[in-house]
Amino acid sequence: MYYYEDKWFKLIQGDCIERLRSIDEKSINMIFADPPYKLSNDGITCKSGKMASVNKGEWDRSEGLKDDHDFNKKWLLECGRVLTDNGTIWISGTYHIIHSIAFALMEMNYYIINEVTWNKPNAAPNMGCRCFTASQETLLWAKKSxxxxHVFNYSLMKELNGGKQMRSVWDIPTTPMREKTYGGHPTQKPKELLKRCILSSTNHEDIILDPFCGSGTTGVVAVENRRKFIGIDTNTEYLELTKKRLLDAEGEITWMNYGQNPF
Incomplete structure (x- = not known):
């Protein structure tokens, strides 16, 4: 099993449901989850101006409505166990999975604080020309009751929005190439998206968990902003990519020299 622990982050390889069971109850302040969208259906999309398959990997294939929903409930149950009573969870997704997750949250008596629309100004064009071009994803922000x-840094969000209340539609371009220096992930999120989620709902030295770590954008933004991070992923190569990005983020800031392991 791949495992790496630094002063400010931990990376754990394995099935997220199993690995979550090894984390202490009510020890996590915030979770950002970008679960499989289950959209790998052998369709086509546009990538860098060229036709490409929508398939991301076997982990992204649907197992059917019931099994997909059961999976969502299982990982959400374990996330709820490790989340503090006043902690919050952010979950991103497209229409392929987000409605199942919203229903699961309601079944489990979570309270949905906001539904945020991430509008992508540079979204890829629709290749089939038989429906509107998909150009947004939904983020659900919820708490356990x-x-x-819950933490909400209202004044900071207002400041970042030019002195106006930040609304629930965020215009943020897709992940730029400069954020893929060490490599990328097929569902990699832009740092600006994670920055809003993390800065709005956590404080310095809070512990942030990502159960579907991918290329580690959640961790990079967490470390850059003085938060601790735990990332879980099934893929060792992506965890190595995450490690490189996190060590790079650590090297650019001086506040790391605390000398004490925050975990």
Missing amino acids: KKAR
Whole structure:
């Protein structure tokens, strides 16, 4: 099993449901989850101006409505166990999976704080020309109960939005090539998207978990902004990519020299 621990982050290889069971109960302040969208259906899309397959890997193939929904409930249950009572969870997805997740959250008595639309100004064109061009994803921001006292750094978000209240539609381009210096992931999210999620709902030295770590964008933004990070992924190569990005992020900031392991 791949495992790497640094002063400010841990990377763990394996099935997220199994690995989550090894994490202490109510020890995580915020979770960002980018689960499989189950959209690898042998269709086509546009990538860098060329026709390409939509397939991401076997991990992204649908097992059928019931099994996909059961999977969502299982990993959400384990996320709820490790999340603090006042912690929050962000979940991203397209229409292929996000409605199952929203229903699962309601079944489990989560309270949905916001539904955020990530609008992609530079979204890839539609190749089939038989429907509207998909140019957005949905992010659900939720907490374990309506009465939970969740973190929301309202003033900071207003400041980042030019002195105006930040709304729930975010215009953010897709991941730029400069964020793929060490390589990329087929579902890699841009740092700007994670920056808004993390800065809005956590404080310095909070612990952030990503159960579907991918190329580690959640961790990079967390470390750059003085948060601790735990990442889980099934793929060792992506964890190595994440490690390189995180070590690079560490090397650019001086506040790391605390000398004490924050975990």
